[in-house]
Amino acid sequence: MSIETLANHPSIPAESDPVMSSLFSPEGFDESVMATYGRFPLALERGQGSKVWDTNGKEYLDFVAGIATCTLGHAHPVMVETVTQQMQKLHHVSNLYYIPVQGELAKWLIEHSCADSVFFCNSGAEANEGAIKLARKYAHTVLGIKQPVILTAHASFHGRTLATITATGQPKYQQNFDPLMPGFHYVPYNDIAAIETAIAQLDADERKVAAILLEPLQGEGGVRPGDVAYFQQIRKICDEKGILLILDEVQVGMGRTGKFWGYENLGIEPDIFTSAKGLGGGIPIGATLCKQFCNVFQPGDHASTFGGNPFVCAVALSVCQTLEKEHLLQNVEQRGEQLRQGLKAIATNYPDHITEVRGWGLINGMELNADTKLTAADIVKACMAEGLLLVPAGAKVVRFVPPLIVTAPEVDQALKAIQRGIAAAIG
Structure with a gap:
């Protein structure tokens, strides 16, 4: 249509x-x-x-x-039809069982990105929580880092949970919620020298950087696009030092930038990235996506009661397919x-x-x-x-x-x- x-x-x-x-x-x-x-x-x-x-x-x-x-706007007929049909079939069970449409959605996301695996949750904050947990487990189990540090940017925004407001480089969101989550360090956005200095200083203090978490374009921080040379240099640093590159695609992903993913504007690929907001077109769904080498989660490591249920996955899949079908x-x-x-x-x-x-x-x-x-x-x-x-x-x-x-x-x-x-x- x-x-x-x-x-x-x-x-x-x-x-x-x-x-x-x-x-x-x-x-x-x-x-x-x-x-x-x-x-x-x-x-x-x-x-x-x-x-x-x-x-x-x-x-x-x-x-x-x-x-x-609201990727497809309001009351889009494809979403109306999908919601109606799925509610008449099955809206929620549990991830204790296989959910076929969840697998279909994961396959679509993998085929249209650099990811190999997907974890589904309910929101962008939860998706970023999953990315933080995944990076920390990778740091402990693969890199052997006892006290891993994640670098994030000033003026960033990553969510409202305790871990994600700590990751968020804006003190106004952190006020009166002390003690904050340890293991984060902030640097200016689009400043490669600041990244290099922070890594060197943390190494000297025996606090190893395990991951760098950034938005391809800072949304809440003032709609500030990432600099291509900056991100390409960060990718190079991460490759050389074994640091994970995590991109928060919650606001810029799912076609909003004119490409399916914000990172495509930067000429790089992340190791882990997150999606929510536009993924479900207004139906609550989030996703943590990663490449296979850092997919260290095992049964019991992470979970979500509502994450990836038949209802939200059916709607999200219809949004994804409509983005593609309608060009x-x-x-x-x-x-x-x-x-x-x-x-x-x-x-x-x-x-x-x-x-x-x-x-x-x-x-x-x-x-x-x-x-x-x-x-x-x-x-x-x-x-x-x-x-x-x-x-x-x-x-x-x-x-x-x-x-x-x-x-x-x-x-x-x-x-x-x-x-x-x-x-x-x-x-």
């Missing part, structure tokens, strides 16, 4: 549910749900393609996509270029406020001048009033991560809303 005809598919509801609209209460919600999010004053009720509607019936163009998660990587490249050029044109009108537009495919960021009082949240709120949903990536970067099915007219519509929103935010 083409991108253009998706919005007119008959299986997608056309009207808001008046019962849901009348029942929703922000006050009741806040009384019942832990306040772990600073929520925008917006309650979303339904979606179709690249659009969503709130409980008052207002339409928005969704350039958040569940934070780079969506080409759409990502074309719409990403259209979006970046449009944002750069807008930026030229506000040189005192916007310093840079950058990104790959359909993960892009617009950085604001450090001296301007304008914040990313200001622009997000102003664009929301114009019917466009965006998300910050830090205080000074606005992030653009629409569904991979977004059309050229929708990108044009978004650019017009951004122009109006910025003008309104500046006043």
Whole structure:
């Protein structure tokens, strides 16, 4: 089914549910749900393609996509059909038994990546936990390192569990959660000299580096693409010293950059990498993938009750196959270029406020001048009033991560809303 005809598919509801609209209460919600999010004053009720509607019936163009998660947009007919059929067959059993569709999904991922084996879990944080555990066991059992260290980057983001917030090189996520997990050391991103210095210093202190964990493009850290020469030199260092290279593909994987995996933009292959978010198109699933030489997990080492159950694997497989069948990587490249050029044109009108537009495919960021009082949240709120949903990536970067099915007219519509929103935010 083409991108253009998706919005007119008959299986997608056309009207808001008046019962849901009348029942929703922000006050009741806040009384019942832990306040772990600073929520925008917006309650979303339904979606179709690249659009969503709130409980008052207002339409928005969704350039958040569940934070780079809704690969095929909302209510995609392939996903609707897969969900319906799989729920009528079998939705959950246990990994005590073989799950055929889990094996099919693993095979697809292996055939479309450098991986040899896959472990399925429920989220990006869990996928990164699995990668950390795998690296530590490899360090102990293969490398003979008693106190292994994993290098990660400043401004990185790897999840919200205790180990992954420790791996995350942003103190704001770690505050008040001491004591943090030992065994991590931070270096500046895209700085090869810092990597080399850290390895030498840790070696001198008899703390051996077992792995380097990086994002091919830093998402939460401001949409900062990795430098090709930097990553290629890291790959060389890892090969020479027997260090594992782990790439966090949670936000950039599954076609978001115009390639299936972010590492393909860098001309290297990781030893271990992780996926989640876009893998299931919005259905919770994560994966830790690795090459055979570092696949040291044995029965009892790692597990997940819900990981890789028939329901999530069926949906994820349908997402993967649709990416390929509908040639969506080409759409990502074309719409990403259209979006970046449009944002750069807008930026030229506000040189005192916007310093840079950058990104790959359909993960892009617009950085604001450090001296301007304008914040990313200001622009997000102003664009929301114009019917466009965006998300910050830090205080000074606005992030653009629409569904991979977004059309050229929708990108044009978004650019017009951004122009109006910025003008309104500046006043």
